[in-house]
Amino acid sequence: MRRVAAGLAGALILFLARFVTAVRGRWAGVEPTDEQRIYFANHASHGDFVLIWTVLPRRMRFSTRPVAGSDYWLKSGPRRFIGRDVFDAVLIDRDRDSRTSDPVTQMTEALDAGSSLIVFPEGTRNMTETRLLPFKSGLFHLAQARPDVALVPTWIDNLNRVMPKGEFVPIPLICTVTFGAPLRLADGEAKPDFLARAEAALLALSPKANAS
């Protein structure tokens, strides 16, 4: 019963996402093939992983789990339903003091179970005018723990205009999701170097970076 409801809710969310944003995936550095990946993306809206999910081919969609903050997604019944049942999110506790399990361990467990992941290495939604917040170190630790999994930079464009912070009526605007060339942790690469490389790879996919 709950699974049927989750399936219907998922289909409805996908339909709404398509209707409002007419979102299209651009596979600019990697093909939409069915291999295990970690998609790391910029984060400006709660709808971010919905858009990535929408442009993934169906088969890949069901093996790809978003990584999200449990503080937000466990707060109320509807959010729990969407976070857990519809998107099967890997819910991590972002509060270092209260958490009982390590986020990187949770993510590697999900990878070992065969899932692909969607992660937002900025750690929180970007509400600033800058295009990208500094990455948290989780992406590095994840890359270190499972060096064979490709890390795919994923730029989500325009969704922040669809629903700016503090507004609740979305404006229908066309969004794109651009997938860039995958990267992997190099032998002996230091944390700051790797994170800087990952940030640059993601920023390079933003249309504004290409325009200027």
Added chain:
Amino acid sequence: MTMPHPDLVAVLAGILGVLVLASAIGFVLQRKLSPDGSNAVVENLNDRIRAWWVMVVLMGLALIGGKTGVTLLFGFCSFAALREFITLTDTRRADHWALAAAFFVVLPVQYYLIWIEWYGLYSIFIPVYAFLLMPIIAATRGDTDHFLIRIAEVQWALMICVFATSHVPALLSLDIAGYEGRNVLLIAFLVIVVQISDVLQYVWGKLLGRTKIAPKLSPSKTVEGFVGGALSATAVGAGLSWMTPFTPLQAAFLALVIVLMGFFGGLVMSAIKRDRGVKDWGNLIAGHGGFIDRLDSVVFSAPIFFHLVRYGWSAV
């Protein structure tokens, strides 16, 4: 549901025939010139033909569906076009409510007015009421940066994507003596002439196009293509007079007006695209770009065609 008018059935059958022929030609060309998908022109042609099928099926269903079908179809076209247009403008946070009003109030109200055939209001609702309302909503948010440009962009988007487009279903409300129950054929006439003109301009341009009309705006448009396309589309329009309330000569004149407005509409919309630094309005239709890329000629000719027919032939 009542049976579609025999003339409409004939028109749709004719279009299907043309499409089947086009598909066959596309298939042969692909086997001969582009078996491995390497010939860009042939691949683009086949993409276009496939998209044509979808458009013709949708359009055919809408026409058979009568007023409901046509109003819904063009309401959705307006929505998709407005979405493309606003995407390319530099809106700001402060425009949020003005934009929400454009999508969720102005657009539905305009189509509702078309639906209830309130000519006196739908012909001024956007140019007068929305024109004054939009800047008021935006001004209350207090952001004055580029205010005039932002408001002008939204107003343009509404005029092009909603006001002008809605004049296609408005053709159904015209009351023409001796033409009762056949108004959907006016829409078919408008759309066929516009689209045939686009195709013929392309074909004439490819065959003997030399002199570019506006190289900065639209590098593929040539004088030869334009003249050849306009004249042959006018001839096609005259040949279609049997489905209209017009004599062949009148049909030719209206077709020429439609073709000219469509052509210059395309130029104007190209100028906006160049200004925004994009090649297509969107990427929803393979081989055709976005909705506006397909609609631009219809949009510019629809209100003019509507009013010419209204003044010249309609009883109201």
